[in-house]
Amino acid sequence: MLIAHSIDDLRQALAPYRSPAFVPTMGNLHDGHIALVRQAKPLGDVTVASIFVNRLQFLPHEDFDSYPRTWDADCAQLRAAGCDVLFAPREGDLYPQPQTFKVHPDPALADMLEGHFRPGFFVGVSTVVMKLFACVLGQTGGTAVFGKKDYQQLMVIRHMVRQFALPIDVVAGETQRAADGLALSSRNGYLGAEERHEAVALSQALRQLAERWLHPSSDRAALEPQALDALRARGWLPDYLTLRRRADLLPATAADAAGTLVALGAARLGSTRLIDNLEF
Numbered sequence: 306m307l308i309a310h311s312i313d314d315l316r317q318a319l320a321p322y323r324s325p326a327f328v329p330t331m332g333n334l335h336d337g338h339i340a341l342v343r344q345a346k347p348l349g350d351v352t353v354a355s356i357f358v359n360r361l362q363f364l365p366h367e368d369f370d371s372y373p374r375t376w377d378a379d380c381a382q383l384r385a386a387g388c389d390v391l392f393a394p395r396e397g398d399l400y401p402q403p404q405t406f407k408v409h410p411d412p413a414l415a416d417m418l419e420g421h422f423r424p425g426f427f428v429g430v431s432t433v434v435m436k437l438f439a440c441v442l443g444q445t446g447g448t449a450v451f452g453k454k455d456y457q458q459l460m461v462i463r464h465m466v467r468q469f470a471l472p473i474d475v476v477a478g479e480t481q482r483a484a485d486g487l488a489l490s491s492r493n494g495y496l497g498a499e500e501r502h503e504a505v506a507l508s509q510a511l512r513q514l515a516e517r518w519l520h521p522s523s524d525r526a527a528l529e530p531q532a533l534d535a536l537r538a539r540g541w542l543p544d545y546l547t548l549r550r551r552a553d554l555l556p557a558t559a560a561d562a563a564g565t566l567v568a569l570g571a572a573r574l575g576s577t578r579l580i581d582n583l584e585f
């Protein structure tokens with residue numbers, strides 16, 4: 306696996322290829338990321354991953370400084386998964402000057418849910434992804450693979466690619482889960498043993514919410530408040546547990562058929578904020 310730290314080195318490494326398949330990450334890789342790399346492999350003539358902890362998408366009180374950086378283990382996993390090129394820019398390579406030009410996604414999509422609780426998050430994500438796309442896929446176009454675990458992020462990126470007519474196919478990867486159902490996430494590493502045991506309650510709450518929505522005798526208006534209360538009673542601090550339409554993430558209505566919806570949740574367990582979702 307070739308490792309490029311600068312944009313020039315990356316472009317040189319990619320010069321012989323016509324259709325890179327790209328998996329952007331912030332490192333601290335787990336089986337969810339590696340599944341995306343394996344999914345990317347047959348989709349291009351060279352498989353590229355990036356590791357860059359993007360300061361722009363963290364709020365001042367969030368975990369930018371403590372975000373786990375596990376370089377050696379990440380490289381070993383990428384090599385084993387058959388990644389050909391790793392782009393790991395230093396901050397000064399990607400942001401040589403303060404990034405004053407930014408991508409502002411449509412507030413109708415980006416200011417709800419994650420964007421509501423983490424204002425500016427999707428500006429930071431869209432800006433860095435646009436820049437990573439310019440570095441990795443800017444010469445040729447190609448494919449980019451994003452996990453469904455970050456459901457709203459995937460939608461924001463899809464809209465960005467469409468609206469800017471970028472020659473990039475955005476492909477979604479399924480969420481990978483631990484045996485008990487907890488969605489794999491870099492932030493799971495923050496959980497203590499008891500919290501790790503409890504953490505599965507988030508995916509269970511989403512499953513229950515979806516099942517109750519589909520049940521003909523449910524009082525649908527009461528489902529979200531009940532689900533929030535139930536999680537609070539277990540000691541969580543939920544930001545949202547909600548049923549949305551997959552197409553635009555607007556609230557589900559009685560007219561929406563099964564198979565077009567998604568239950569999304571974000572909640573804090575101790576000091577760890579977890580997110581998850583379930584299509585149904």
Ligand code: PAF
Binds near residue numbers: 329330331433
């Ligand atoms: O999902 C992530 O890890 C990040 O938001 C991304 C897409 C790599 C941008 O920093």
